Amino acid sequence: MPKNLRKKHSRSEKSKTKLVPKAERLFVKPRTKDPVYELKGLAKDVWPDSVSSVELVKDIRRRAALEAKQKLRTV
Numbered sequence: 043m044p045k046n047l048r049k050k051h052s053r054s055e056k057s058k059t060k061l062v063p064k065a066e067r068l069f070v071k072p073r074t075k076d077p078v079y080e081l082k083g084l085a086k087d088v089w090p091d092s093v094s095s096v097e098l099v100k101d102i103r104r105r106a107a108l109e110a111k112q113k114l115r116t117v
Contacts, residue, residue, distance in 0.1 A: 043070075 043059055051070050053059060058073035074080055078095035 043053060047053075047070065048055065048057075051059075053070075053072070059070050060073050062069040062071055076095055078099055081095075
C-alpha cells in the first residue's frame, strides 16, 4: 500500500488490508486476525460470548466429520 494511502487510512507498513470492490469504487478495509469473530455481530443472542471462535469452528468441523462418516456407513 502506498505511503500516502497508509497515512490517509491510519495504517502502518505492517498492517494488513484488503481491497473490496463496490460499484465503481474500491474500499480499503483492515484485515482481521480472526475473521470468524466478526460474525458474532450477525449471530447476536445465538453465539455465546464465552465461546472462542476457534473452539466454535473446531466443534462445527468435528460435527460435520461425524455426519459424513455416518452417511458413508449407511450407504
